[in-house]
Amino acid sequence: xxxxxxxxxxxxxxxxxxxxxxxxxxxxxxxxxxxxxxxxxxxxxxxxxxxxxxxxxxxxxxxxxxxxxxxxxxxxxxxxxxxxxxxxxxxxxxxxxxxxxxxxxxxxxxxxxxxxxxxxxxxxxxxxxxxxxxxxxxxxxxxxxxxxxxxxxxxxxxxxxxxxxxxxxxxxxxxxxxxxxxxxxxxxxxxxxxxxxxxxxxxxxxxxxxxxxxxxxxxxxxxxxxxxxxxxxxxxxxxxxxxxxxxxxxxxxxxxxxxxxxxxxxxxxxxxxxxxxxxxxxxxxxxxxxxxxxxxxxxxxxxxxxxxxxxxxxxxxxxxxxxxxxxxxxxxxxxxxxxxxxxxxxxxxxxxxxxxxxxxxxxxxxxxxxxxxxxxxxxxxxxxxxxxxxxxxxxxxxxxxxxxxxxxxxxxxxxx
Amino acid sequence: xxxxxxxxxxxxxxxxxxxxxxxxxxxxxxxxxxxxxxxxxxxxxxxxxxxxxxxxxxxxxxxxxxxxxxxxxxxxxxxxxxxxxxxxxxxxxxxxxxxxxxxxxxxxxxxxxxxxxxxxxxxxxxxxxxxxxxxxxxxxxxxxxxxxxxxxxxxxxxxxxxxxxxxxxxxxxxxxxxxxxxxxxxxxxxxxxxxxxxxxxxxxxxxxxxxxxxxxxxxxxxxxxxxxxxxxxxxxxxxxxxxxxxxxxxxxxxxxxxxxxxxxxxxxxxxxxxxxxxxxxxxxxxxxxxxxxxxxxxxxxxxxxxxxxxxxxxxxxxxxxxxxxxxxxxxxxxxxxxxxxxxxxxxxxxxxxxxxxxxxxxxxxxxxxxxxxxxxxxxxxxxxxxxxxxxxxxxxxxxxxxxxxxxxxxxxxxxx
Numbered sequence: 033x034x035x036x037x038x039x040x041x042x043x044x045x046x047x048x049x050x051x052x053x054x055x056x057x058x059x060x061x062x063x064x065x066x067x068x069x070x071x072x073x074x075x076x077x078x079x080x081x082x083x084x085x086x087x088x089x090x091x092x093x094x095x096x097x098x099x100x101x102x103x104x105x106x107x108x109x110x111x112x113x114x115x116x117x118x119x120x121x122x123x124x125x126x127x128x129x130x131x132x133x134x135x136x137x138x139x140x141x142x143x144x145x146x147x148x149x150x151x152x153x154x155x156x157x158x159x160x161x162x163x164x165x166x167x168x169x170x171x172x173x174x175x176x177x178x179x180x181x182x183x184x185x186x187x188x189x190x191x192x193x194x195x196x197x198x199x200x201x202x203x204x205x206x207x208x209x210x211x212x213x214x215x216x217x218x219x220x221x222x223x224x225x226x227x228x229x230x231x232x233x234x235x236x237x238x239x240x241x242x243x244x245x246x247x248x249x250x251x252x253x254x255x256x257x258x259x260x261x262x263x264x265x266x267x268x269x270x271x272x273x274x275x276x277x278x279x280x281x282x283x284x285x286x287x288x289x290x291x292x293x294x295x296x297x298x299x300x301x302x303x304x305x306x307x308x309x310x311x312x313x314x315x316x317x318x319x320x321x322x323x324x325x326x327x328x329x330x331x332x333x334x335x336x337x338x339x340x341x342x343x344x345x346x347x348x349x350x351x352x353x354x355x356x357x358x359x360x361x362x363x364x365x366x367x368x369x370x371x372x373x374x375x376x377x378x379x380x381x382x383x384x385x386x387x388x389x390x391x392x393x394x395x396x397x398x399x400x401x402x403x404x405x406x407x408x409x410x411x412x413x414x415x416x417x418x419x420x421x422x423x424x425x426x427x428x429x430x431x432x433x434x435x436x437x438x439x440x441x442x443x444x445x446x447x448x
Numbered sequence: 449x450x451x452x453x454x455x456x457x458x459x460x461x462x463x464x465x466x467x468x469x470x471x472x473x474x475x476x477x478x479x480x481x482x483x484x485x486x487x488x489x490x491x492x493x494x495x496x497x498x499x500x501x502x503x504x505x506x507x508x509x510x511x512x513x514x515x516x517x518x519x520x521x522x523x524x525x526x527x528x529x530x531x532x533x534x535x536x537x538x539x540x541x542x543x544x545x546x547x548x549x550x551x552x553x554x555x556x557x558x559x560x561x562x563x564x565x566x567x568x569x570x571x572x573x574x575x576x577x578x579x580x581x582x583x584x585x586x587x588x589x590x591x592x593x594x595x596x597x598x599x600x601x602x603x604x605x606x607x608x609x610x611x612x613x614x615x616x617x618x619x620x621x622x623x624x625x626x627x628x629x630x631x632x633x634x635x636x637x638x639x640x641x642x643x644x645x646x647x648x649x650x651x652x653x654x655x656x657x658x659x660x661x662x663x664x665x666x667x668x669x670x671x672x673x674x675x676x677x678x679x680x681x682x683x684x685x686x687x688x689x690x691x692x693x694x695x696x697x698x699x700x701x702x703x704x705x706x707x708x709x710x711x712x713x714x715x716x717x718x719x720x721x722x723x724x725x726x727x728x729x730x731x732x733x734x735x736x737x738x739x740x741x742x743x744x745x746x747x748x749x750x751x752x753x754x755x756x757x758x759x760x761x762x763x764x765x766x767x768x769x770x771x772x773x774x775x776x777x778x779x780x781x782x783x784x785x786x787x788x789x790x791x792x793x794x795x796x797x798x799x800x801x802x803x804x805x806x807x808x809x810x811x812x813x814x815x816x817x818x819x820x821x822x823x824x825x826x827x828x829x830x831x832x833x834x835x836x837x838x839x840x841x842x843x844x845x846x847x848x849x850x851x852x853x854x855x856x857x858x859x860x861x862x863x864x
Contacts, residue, residue: 047625048621048622048625076627077626077627080627104621105618105621105622106618106621106622106624106625107625110624110625110626110627111625111626112626112627113626194850194851197851198756198851198852199750199754199756201851201852201854202521202522202749202750202753202754202755202756202852203749203750203753205464205520205521205522205753205854206464206521206522206749206752206753207749208522208526209463209464209522209523209526209527210493210526210527210528210529211492211493211496211526211528216749234851235851237849238849238851240854327748327749329746329748329749329750330745330746330748331750332743332745332746333618333619333622333623333632333743333745334615334618334619334745334747334750336622337618337619337621337622338615338618339618340614340615340618340757341756341757343850420849420850423850423851424849424850425850426847431842433654433836433840434610434759434836434839434840434841434842435610435613435614435617435650435651435654435839436614436617436618438617438621438656
């Protein structure tokens, strides 16, 4: 493969994680070293920044600040949710991308995101090939949801899982403090895949986690749920912790969070209408059934941006995935995402591999049925064995004044 | 003062914090060293455990596990919310306490808690004096609310403040990731005093915190609030972060969270009724006013039990307060709480002092008006100067399998 000389652009896409910036740091660190890449650009708000010709000259950044990206959560360049049209129907975005690529001699396009973003990469790459513009396109995986096909796990997941399991253990201790009944429902992110919610089982593995866990992989049945909850509640002297994915649905495909609208018409004993997210709906139902104090806790945004409690394994792998994307591209690879592969055997070792973008685009990986227990309310040892290595090691930002010191990029526009 | 020989009992009371067990570790470590204290007991669920004759022999515990208490959140012995009656009206609990104290030769009573708990200490001490039972009673302060009178600050506050400020900074980064409008309302604990919510201003001090902060110290006015929010929203291109205390009330004393019941009768544009806690009520109002995506985030129990992100200053002071309570009692002091006093000057140094139980009992310390800005929607530098030293240094549990390793006490009953 001949050397391709030209500039590189990197963009961040989709929801934040604790390590999306670690991958960016990997891409930037490696790309800035390459002789065949004169300039490295960072797109403001992903593909939108390219379309709008808003991107930064990463060569102007202080290398220390690029290092600090490894421990700074969220997307330092800004992210976007933007789906490119089918180019056969509307190719205006693609024409515009080509125009910008040509104008700035962009020959390397690195994009960090989930399956939608890999779809974006795939479409861009196909278009550039069609019009004969030489350009290497590489995807860097990212999603706390851990639902990308073709990779053992995803950057961002390990850190979110570590935070969720840690916080669950702490809530467990908190919720048992009185000798009175107490029911907690923890709501974890995940519309279609239960990987994040399953991470609460790591706390159970440590003896301080939920009694019952419900994932979107299985239909949720309110009556069985209430019966299962009641049984544990009675066995445990009124102590009960439940974890649920925000996206659990009943067998008719109705989200449990939507039950809130129905509940709003019922009133509790104080005359208050009951409503809210999934955990709130279930807490209200449990209060009604068990006649005791219940509490709904949403990990909300905290779970995806808690860089102060990140997994070092995750951060290191995310950085490495960024570096490798550049190395592969420079060596001639295009149209692939950097994927993770676990070495067989008892000791965890993560190798990296190339996964075709088309494999990842728009696919979704769920938890295998046999990693969920027969009753559908907990995880098996297979899941613990899978997830535990991903949360090993502690990564946290350097501290200043007792608070995290996050990166501050200069963001010097390379454009206009 | 003559040496008083007899056993000691320690109890934990009220809501959990990250450092209540650190104070327990201080009491136990010191009491176990004292020749005049043959046996050290830990009451199961505070005063209730004494009344019910359920307490543990702390001498049976592994010293390593007692050390681990310094980084284990919540109440290892179990806590309680129990208010002793006025002994002039009903002295049955007091008679029972005396009976138990006599039976187990308890001559030292240490109690860890907030103002209610200091009231308990005070009542117990007065009763024992009245009936001529020699016993030294010492309070150890504790409350994330930081609202105890007679002390510069309270154990538990620094750790909660550090966690709240850290998480706020992370949410700030997360909430700015898209170039679209986004409004976040953070709900922080505090029914009557705004100390915890004020801690979000530490994130603002670092350039990554709320634009507006509302505390229960001032009446909350919905119209002014919406006007202030709108102004910031427009100035900041649709980015807005607000922090509120759960306990904010309007000028008629109605909790803003109660507005939810009214809102339940209004429907949003999707036909959903709106309801929830304070943040949810405000997020719904803002969505209506600003016509953009809003998110309500409750720090919930996480804020009071996040030992993985505790303040070393707080943990060390909490441990020291426990040690000192024992030393003071052995030296002859009774009827006091160990309080904190800040040395004047720029460098933070915490001294310890004795505060009369009657000073602390049932009193409540709020944020001074001049630490809140003139508009009533933010904190002044005086608050930052006050709070910043309290969050310095990092304390976290030792890790095992990538997760916190918390104490496991044997809990050998000393009774029956």
